[in-house]
Amino acid sequence: MSIIFSGIQPSGNLTLGNYLGALRNFSKVQKDNECYYCVVNQHAITVPQDPQMLHERTRTLAAIYIASGLDPDKSTLFVQSEVPEHVQLGWIMTCSSYVGELERMTQYKDKSAKQGDSIPAGLLTYPPLMAADILLYQTNLVPVGDDQKQHMEITRDLAQRFNRIYGDVFTVPDILLGHDGTRVMSLQEPTKKMSKSDDNQTATIYLLDAPKDIEKKIKRAQTDSENSVHYDVKNKPGISNLMDILAAVTEQTHEQITAAYADKGYGAFKKDVADAVVSVLEPIQQRYTQLIHDPELDKILEKGAAKAHAKANVTYQNVCKAIGL
Ligand code: ADP
Numbered sequence: 001m002s003i004i005f006s007g008i009q010p011s012g013n014l015t016l017g018n019y020l021g022a023l024r025n026f027s028k029v030q031k032d033n034e035c036y037y038c039v040v041n042q043h044a045i046t047v048p049q050d051p052q053m054l055h056e057r058t059r060t061l062a063a064i065y066i067a068s069g070l071d072p073d074k075s076t077l078f079v080q081s082e083v084p085e086h087v088q089l090g091w092i093m094t095c096s097s098y099v100g101e102l103e104r105m106t107q108y109k110d111k112s113a114k115q116g117d118s119i120p121a122g123l124l125t126y127p128p129l130m131a132a133d134i135l136l137y138q139t140n141l142v143p144v145g146d147d148q149k150q151h152m153e154i155t156r157d158l159a160q161r162f163n164r165i166y167g168d169v170f171t172v173p174d175i176l177l178g179h180d181g182t183r184v185m186s187l188q189e190p191t192k193k194m195s196k197s198d199d200n201q202t203a204t205i206y207l208l209d210a211p212k213d214i215e216k217k218i219k220r221a222q223t224d225s226e227n228s229v230h231y232d233v234k235n236k237p238g239i240s241n242l243m244d245i246l247a248a249v250t251e252q253t254h255e256q257i258t259a260a261y262a263d264k265g266y267g268a269f270k271k272d273v274a275d276a277v278v279s280v281l282e283p284i285q286q287r288y289t290q291l292i293h294d295p296e297l298d299k300i301l302e303k304g305a306a307k308a309h310a311k312a313n314v315t316y317q318n319v320c321k322a323i324g325l
């Protein structure tokens with residue numbers, strides 16, 4: 001049995017990337033492990049958010065977690081800001097971090113470049129807050145997409161650095177990657193990851209997109225003029241991305257897909273990718289629609305926060321004792 005923690009930001013509408021890279025793996029591991037899943041709303045405010053939207057998206061994300069298969073009786077589901085130990089330990093982890101190592105983070109470089117001259121300091125101190133999220137639960141494994149590898153490395157570094165100075169306070173966590181470390185790319189710029197914070201909505205499949213929109217977006221996805229379905233990330237990033245999506249959704253290999261489309265063109269291939277995506281998303285959308293207006297959702301989050309707080313507080317008290325606070 002392992003302790004598992006993961007979080008997603010309520011910073012936009014969830015995408016197929018979030019599902020295949022993260023969400024889908026959450027329910028797979030919950031049966032035999034102690035799992036904590038968090039809506040990381042304090043991470044979301046590292047860039048400006050509309051208050052009303054942030055509030056709504058927090059609840060929407062919680063409903064999507066459950067609609068995607070997370071069972072609140074087996075896993076602890078909660079909102080980050082409801083458990084004060086996250087920012088409390090976050091501050092201590094910030095004090096254990098070096099500015100140089102934080103400035104080297106790819107996500108910081110990407111996101112700060114979009115902020116002009118006024119870069120919020122929270123973008124820089126995002127990784128120590130993420131480390132706190134994870135370390136509070138004495139987490140062994142963190143199911144995240146492969147875009148989070150660098151943040152997981154710094155989390156491990158911070159835990160080891162702290163343990164070296166103050167004794168064995170933290171468990172040092174490992175990353176848990178899903179199916180082939182799936183990274184879903186933008187449908188329009190397939191060398192860039194699909195992200196809920198991308199402004200180009202035609203490049204992104206949202207989990208709550210209507211089937212006809214999913215078909216339209218995949219039909220218009222950028223490809224190449226070869227009309228041959230085979231895997232070549234460098235020269236055929238668009239087709240390779242669609243193959244990755246189909247492979248992840250239908251659990252087929254690239255070879256099986258190439259063989260199946262040997263004498264078919266992109267039109268038929270794209271139609272099948274769209275159908276496969278719709279067939280996994282439709283049941284999630286149906287469960288989501290039932291949940292979102294159910295007051296039970298608020299009770300689940302309240303219970304989850306109480307459970308998370310009880311566990312997090314034990315670690316936090318140990319940390320305080322260790323450093324003399
Ligand atoms: P986003 O980048 O869409 O805002 P988050 O940073 O909130 O998403 O990440 C939530 C989870 O979804 C993380 O585990 C991350 O690794 C995963 N994830 C995000 N985008 C993708 C993607 N395009 N492919 C695979 N996994 C992804």
Ligand code: NA
Pocket residue numbers: none
């Ligand atoms: Na992100």
